[in-house]
Amino acid sequence: MNPAAQSFVQESRDILDDLEGILLELEADPTNPKRVDAVFRALHTLKGSGAMFGFATLSAFTHHFENAYDRIREGKATVTPRLIQLSLASRDHLERMLDAGPDEDGAPAEDPATAELVAQIEALEEGGATAPAAAPAAESFVITFKPDAAALKNGMRPDLILAELADLGEARVTTRAGDVPALRDLDPTVCALSWQVELTTSAGREAIDDVFIFASDWEIDIQSPQAEPATVPTPAPAAEAPAAEAPAAPVAPAPTGSSPKAEDPRAAQKTDSVRVQSHRLDELMDQLGELVIAQARLNRISGELGDAGLASTAEEIERLVTGLRDITLSIRMLPIELVFGKFRRVVRDLSTELGKSVTLETRGGETEVDKNVIDSLTEPMVHIIRNSIDHGIETPEARRAAGKPEQSRVIMRARQSGGEVLISVTDDGKGLDAEAIRARGIERGLIAADQEISEEQLFGLIFEPGFSTAKTLSSVSGRGVGMDAVRRVIDDLRGTVEVKSQKGRGTEVTLRLPLTLAIIDGLLVRVGDGPFVLPLSNVEECVELPPAEETRKSGRSLLRIRDQLVPFLNLDSLFGFERVESPDRRVVITSVEGRRTGLVVDEVIGQYQTVIKPLSLYHRGIEGLAGSTILGDGSVALILDAAAIVKRAQGALKSAA
């Protein structure tokens, strides 16, 4: 595929994503002309650019789809559930057509699925009353246009365009000279004027488009004000008000003065954001990581040399690097609404399939999360939502019997808390069955029959591989895969997952994720001869190791911290290192999923900003290691995965018992 076609495919995917959301909104609010317009515009764009980039089949199909909405716009048809159903199916079909790539040899391909959908869409049209085609009546248009900077140089003649417009009918031309710079700054080859033409013509919109055929890259806005009052029945938002006023007061100076305001937001949007390929961001992040490392080295050298000039420069660079890091991280941040948005469809389809009535509410969609986190989140969220709707939410009958409203609610929430983002999915279903989970856990050998564990830990079992208490398998969930996949992905993201549930009241699954994956604040420690980094998000505090407790070498001992017993592990014996007696031995108290565990290290060196580098192929998959990093002096330190270490130690303990 050539690059232009690729960019078309990319753009079209975005359009289709949006379209899905708009269709679902339209379903909820079928008489809203703005939504109909939005659907129409999306289809129109697809149709137009599809033909240009070799997707003739797609374009031809979209034409039928678009027609259906054109009829609604014209008031010849209404939005029906059947139309929405068909539109969603058509949207999915368009996605498949995009996947299939451009037409071979430019010839439209015949596809039975396409023909079938077209037939269904057309059947829909016949259902509606067909109005006889009226003779073209005179319509009014307000056309504003501004030649681009190269227009005059390239031989374009705005005067001829005005003359052509005037030839179409009755035209009133207003010239806007507001953008003309002072004489000193005037470039005579650039046209700084723009025009507004109020045109009454029976030639139709296409004739106007034709006038601008060679000027497609100019800023052009063609509005047909007659249509406006019909499409904006409710009081229009402030920005649109002037357009709606225009036909009522055509001679008043108001439209001329205020319509630039209506253009402004759009013009601003154009320049507000830039589309960047994500691998470039990854490269930027990578380079920045190197810079952070180099800067740490510079700091160290500057500290050794003790040169005042060098020290102040190094400090300056440190400050700049920190700023650069914050900006780079913020570039990668996307609103979590992108993930939430995908679930409206999932919830709708699932609840239909399972015969349950579910509404999805989302809160905090504006919370921003690193793009890589966003990308990885979809899959686990799907599992959680499915689980919730399939297992958690009861049938409408059961809900009525339990005295609950038939319509159940699933709420997705996101909020930021320190360096973490909390995402939760709450349902008002029947809650987790603690007894069934306990029985299943004993059966699977995950817990001992007489083991006392907290409810939180008990619910945590549902994330173990192969754990499912569902008695029958459904097509949706309950195959025993799924929730353990959630845990795996969240672990990979260095996050945690937590379940709360009240029988009969509902379940809440909370994901706790780091805001970014590339750089973490770590605690640099020494174990044996080697430097190691513990993610600071896992570290609660560092305490002295009392000598009395040190004598116990069972691999795991208890430490009393403010009247609480905290188990601790000797990392050196865990790693199989020789014990090196060190006066600096400390216990780093970590907190993983609410459980505190001490890790004994030979020395705590200090807080350290760490750029995470992946492990080599040979080291990947070693439990307890999350990655590696390069220290200021060029040596390599391994990043410890506190959760995995604690888990591994518990496993060793259990098998020893």
Add this chain to the structure above:
Amino acid sequence: MSKTVLSVDDSKSIRDMIGFTLEPKGYAVIGAGDGVEGLEALGSNKVDLVVCDLNMPNMNGIEMIRKAREDRRFDGIPIVMLTTEAQKEKMMEAKEAGATGWLVKPFDEAKLVAVVNKMIGGA
């Protein structure tokens, strides 16, 4: 004084067709066989509009448009490129290079006259 149209095309039949079509409408038509000749002709005549093919030996149409747009003397002279339906990308490229408009081959006399009139407003 009549307006002058420069036809740059390696095919003599196209140059002739443009001459036969536009001369009766009151335009003067001169011809050039490739981009290099085209630029020479632009430099030595007062040209009001250029109709230019894209595929030509020595210097192709896009290259010629680019060169012409670099020369301040030719500022504001409209250049119409001749393309085929299959050359949409070329069309974009030419527009980027500074072409003013296009005419899709095959075209009839009426279309040619309409586009030339659109560009320079009649003879």
